[in-house]
Amino acid sequence: MKMMFIGANHEVTGSCTYIEACGKRFLVDFGMEQGFDEFENMTIPCNPSQIDFVLLTHAHIDHSGLLPLLYAGGFQGEIHATKPTAHLCDIMLRDSAHIQEFEAEWKNRRGKREGKDEYVPLYTMEDALGAIYLFVEHDYGSYREIADGIQIRFTDAGHLLGSASIEIKLYENGIKRKLVFSGDIGNKSQPLIKDPTYIDNADFVVMESTYGTRVHHRPADYVAALAQVLRETFEKGGNVVIPSFAVGRTQELLYFIRQIKERNLIPDYADFPVFVDSPLAIEATNIFMKNYAACFDDEAMEYIAKGINPIKFEGLNIAVSADESRAINFDSRPKVIISSSGMCEAGRIKHHLKHNLWRPECTVMFVGYQAINTLGRKIADGATSAKLFGEEIAVKARVLTLPGISGHADVKGLDEWIKAIDSPKRVFVNHGDDKTSTAYAEHLQKDFGLDAVAPYSGATFDLVTEVYENGSPVRNERRLRAEPNTAYGRLMAAVDNLTALVKESSGRTNKDLAKLTDSINNLILKFK
Numbered sequence: 001m002k003m004m005f006i007g008a009n010h011e012v013t014g015s016c017t018y019i020e021a022c023g024k025r026f027l028v029d030f031g032m033e034q035g036f037d038e039f040e041n042m043t044i045p046c047n048p049s050q051i052d053f054v055l056l057t058h059a060h061i062d063h064s065g066l067l068p069l070l071y072a073g074g075f076q077g078e079i080h081a082t083k084p085t086a087h088l089c090d091i092m093l094r095d096s097a098h099i100q101e102f103e104a105e106w107k108n109r110r111g112k113r114e115g116k117d118e119y120v121p122l123y124t125m126e127d128a129l130g131a132i133y134l135f136v137e138h139d140y141g142s143y144r145e146i147a148d149g150i151q152i153r154f155t156d157a158g159h160l161l162g163s164a165s166i167e168i169k170l171y172e173n174g175i176k177r178k179l180v181f182s183g184d185i186g187n188k189s190q191p192l193i194k195d196p197t198y199i200d201n202a203d204f205v206v207m208e209s210t211y212g213t214r215v216h217h218r219p220a221d222y223v224a225a226l227a228q229v230l231r232e233t234f235e236k237g238g239n240v241v242i243p244s245f246a247v248g249r250t251q252e253l254l255y256f257i258r259q260i261k262e263r264n265l266i267p268d269y270a271d272f273p274v275f276v277d278s279p280l281a282i283e284a285t286n287i288f289m290k291n292y293a294a295c296f297d298d299e300a301m302e303y304i305a306k307g308i309n310p311i312k313f314e315g316l317n318i319a320v321s322a323d324e325s326r327a328i329n330f331d332s333r334p335k336v337i338i339s340s341s342g343m344c345e346a347g348r349i350k351h352h353l354k355h356n357l358w359r360p361e362c363t364v365m366f367v368g369y370q371a372i373n374t375l376g377r378k379i380a381d382g383a384t385s386a387k388l389f390g391e392e393i394a395v396k397a398r399v400l401t402l403p404g405i406s407g408h409a410d411v412k413g414l415d416e417w418i419k420a421i422d423s424p425k426r427v428f429v430n431h432g433d434d435k436t437s438t439a440y441a442e443h444l445q446k447d448f449g450l451d452a453v454a455p456y457s458g459a460t461f462d463l464v465t466e467v468y469e470n471g472s473p474v475r476n477e478r479r480l481r482a483e484p485n486t487a488y489g490r491l492m493a494a495v496d497n498l499t500a501l502v503k504e505s506s507g508r509t510n511k512d513l514a515k516l517t518d519s520i521n522n523l524i525l526k527f528k
Helices: 067-072 083-114 125-132 222-235 249-262 279-290 298-305 322-328 349-356 375-380 411-419 434-448 486-503 510-527
Strands: 002-007 016-021 024-030 053-055 078-082 135-138 144-147 150-156 164-172 175-181 204-208 240-243 274-277 316-318 336-339 363-366 385-388 391-394 398-401 426-430 460-462
Touching (some): 016 164, 016 175, 024 067, 067 083, 067 125, 078 150, 083 125, 083 135, 083 279, 222 240, 222 249, 240 349, 249 274, 249 279, 249 336, 274 279, 274 322, 322 349, 336 349, 349 385, 349 391, 363 375, 375 398, 426 434
Parallel strands (some): 024 053, 053 078, 078 135, 175 204, 240 336, 240 363, 274 316, 274 336
Antiparallel strands (some): 002 460, 016 024, 144 150, 150 164, 164 175, 385 391
C-alpha cells in the first residue's frame, strides 16, 4: 500500500493523488491547473490504461478537468462520484472540451498566418464524452465495496452541490488502513447547500488548506451588503459585472438577488434586470433544482415547500446564444451581469469586461477565489489596464471583492473539520499555496499536536511501514501558460499501451501473435 502526491501540492489547483493498494492503482481527483503553476508536477507513475478507477471529490475543473485527457491516454476504468457530481461533470467536461477545441481553432487560424506548427487541443469533445460515460453514481452516507479489499463512502463536504469528502477503507494481507480525503471543505452557512458533515475517524488524512491562514469576515447581512453595491452603481447609471463560477457561485448569487427583490432593498430600481450569460451556468442551475432533496439546506427547502424556486425571480434574463450575449451590452439600463469564467480566463465574461471595465460608473465585483496570475487576480489586485482580445483596456470601473461568500472554509472551519477526526496518525496538507499549506501544517503541529506535513509533488508515503519521503520542489521556470505538445504526449501514451499489450500477449495463439506483429510492422512502414 502506498500513496504518491501528484497535484495541488503547495498550489491551489490541479488536485491529484495516486494510490496503489489491494492490487489496484487508482487516483483521487485528476484536476486541471489554473493560473500560474508555481511548481512542476510529477506525472502519474503508470500509463493511464493501467489506472483501475478514479475517485472524484467534486465537479470543479481543478479536480475533474483532466479526466478526458486520462481517457484519451487509454483509461477505461470507472469514475466514482456522487450523483450530483456526475450530473455536473456531464456539462462541465463537455464545456471544457468545447473551450479546448475553440482555443485550438483560434490559435491555428493565427498560427497559419505566422507559419507556426499546428496547436493540438488538450483533449476533444470525443474524449470528454468518453470520460463521462465511465461515471458511476453514489449516494452520500453508505460504504460500497468497489474492488476486493477496497470500500469507499462519500460524505457531504458542503462546498458545492454533490461535493464530498471520501473515506477509503483498505484491507490487504491482514492489514487495515483508513484514508480520508477532505476534498474542498465548505464554508458554513452558505446559501442553498448544507453545511459540511464531519468524519470521526481515520488513520491518515489528506486535507485542503485554501484559506488555512485566513478568517472570512462576512458582513452581518450579506444580502444588504450586496444590495448596497448594486444601489450605488445603479445610481451612477452603471452596470455591476460579476465574474462568477458557473457552478455553485452563480446559483448562490441568484439566491441572494432573489432575497434583495423579495425584501425590496432597492426600491428605486425594484425591477432591475439580471442577466446570466453562461450556457454552462444555465445548465448547472437546472441540475441544482433536480438535486435539491439531497443537497439543499433547511432555508432553501422552505422555499421548495412553498412551491417557490429559490433561484428564480422577476427580471431574470438568460442569455444562451451568442447574439443574446452580445445584445446585453446594447441594453442601456443599469443591470447586473453574471458571467463566467470566475477568474476571467475564458468565456463570455471577457466580452463584458471589455465593454464595462473602462467605464467609471460601472462596478466589477469579485465573489470567489482568484488564482495567482489569472486575469481576475490581476484586476482584483489593482491592475490599471487589462488586455482583452488584443486590445489594452483601461480599468476605470470600481473594482471590489465582496467577502464572505467563499465556498471554502476559512482557518476556523478547517480546524473544526480536522478536530472532529479522532487522533489521525498523520495529516497531509495540500490544496493551498506555498506559504499557506506550509503554515497550516505547522499550525496543526503546534496547536493540535498532530503529525502534519505539506508534501511536494512526488512525495510518497508507505501506508504499511508509514515511511514518508517528501518530493523535491521544482520551480516552474517556463512561460506562464506553457502549452504542452499534447499530440506527442498522446503518441507516447499509445506506445506505452502497445508495450503493455505486447507484454500481456504471452499465451496468445500463434495466429494472433502473427497478426499483431504484422499490424505493428505495417504501421512502422507507413510512417517511415
